[in-house]
Amino acid sequence: MLFTASTVKDTLSNLERFVAGNLAGGVDHLVVFLDAPRETDPEARAFLDGHPSVTCVPTDRAWWQGDRPDQLNARQRINANLVKALLSPFGWADWVFHIDADEIVQIDRAALAAAPEDARVATLAPLEAVSQPEWVGEPTHFKRLLDKDDLTLLHTLGVIDRPHNGAYFHGHVDGKVGVRPDLDVWLTLHHAVDADKQEIEPWAHPGLRLRHYESFSGEEFVRKWTSILEAGPNVGFRPAREPTAVALRTLIGKGLRPAQARPYLMRIFERTTQDDLVTLRDLGLLEEIDPRAGTHRSADFPAGGREQLGLLLDALREAPKRSFHPGYPAADVRRLLDEAGGVTEARRSPRRS
Secondary structure, three states: OEEEEEEEOOOHHHHHHHHHHHHHHOOOEEEEEEOOHHHOOHHHHHHHHHOOOEEEEEOOHHHHOOOOOOOHHHHHHHHHHHHHHHHOOOOOOOEEEEOOOOEEEEEOHHHHHOOOOOOOEEEEEEEEEOOEOOOOOOOOEEEEOOOHHHHHHHHHOOOOOOOOHHHHOOOOOOOEEEEOOOOOOEEOOOOEEOOOOOEOOOEOOOOEEEEEOOOOEHHHHHHHHHHHHHOOOOOOOOHHHHHHHHHHHHHHOOOOOHHHHHHHHHHHHHHHOOOOHHHHHHOOOEEEOOOOOOOOOOOOOOOOHHHHHHHHHHHHOOOOHHHHOOOOOHHHHHHHHHHHHOOOHHHOOOOOO
8 A cells, every 4th residue: 555644734625636636646545644733624624534545643732742843844754754653564555655735646556566676765756836826727737847958948038047947946846755664764855864864765767756736826825835934933945945935924024914915925926936837838848737637546454454553543642753753763663663552573464566
């Protein structure tokens, strides 16, 4: 089975797209951590709680045991690696990918099943939704990473500020990774590392991709960046996006009424994020993707598998969560698993082919 781990604070409509798209795109089960459960729309919470292919985990005060990290990035890493640890005893858990609520995988499951036995990490190449003031329905056009010549052309035409994918994409250019769930490999935001925190070279395949709905509309831009800035201090940004974060933080700090702030927020969107759809399309640089694309049918847990996973998760709710952050010894996590369910790597059942 293929799992994802995500830490989210999002709207019902976005979460519905997130769940449906990922299940169609190759995922069997999603583990979703609510980063701000008290602020979550009750309808969104009910949707996640009631979905048969989702395990919803509210990360409230009891979850963090009084030690909630200030940085969103740290909370994301901890939650993702807790899922990886939860799955590590079970041979039916083949891969776990760390993704965000605005990301949808497009995984060729046959290609992934044929990955070399020694491939412990797999990478998903990013496709980014074209940013427009508004879309009628779902976004349908996506940017792919470009070579130097196309980037130079766009720069010369004044479409981007510099001939680099970091200027062309508004979000990350590294994509995301998944790992075979073992205790001696750790998920970060975009990579996987070993016990010495050294990046592990991922296995890549053209059939492994990721649709990123990064600020695809003006409304989504405002919602997402406001949520990011409210998530806590020291959120990490790429250098190209730092000025946008500073401008938004400063504007929000002015205490304007929503109606007053909106035109300025939209001006920031237009100057920093809106894409030239016509030019990119005319130059043949975009991929048009049906938002309903994907034919995967999610696999069921083996007999008793979901119950075993749920019991282990419940047993770890009161465990110290920082032990799951990259850089902490695998032995600490193994001890927590042993205390939670008496399950060890030595008793792990065989993987399915």
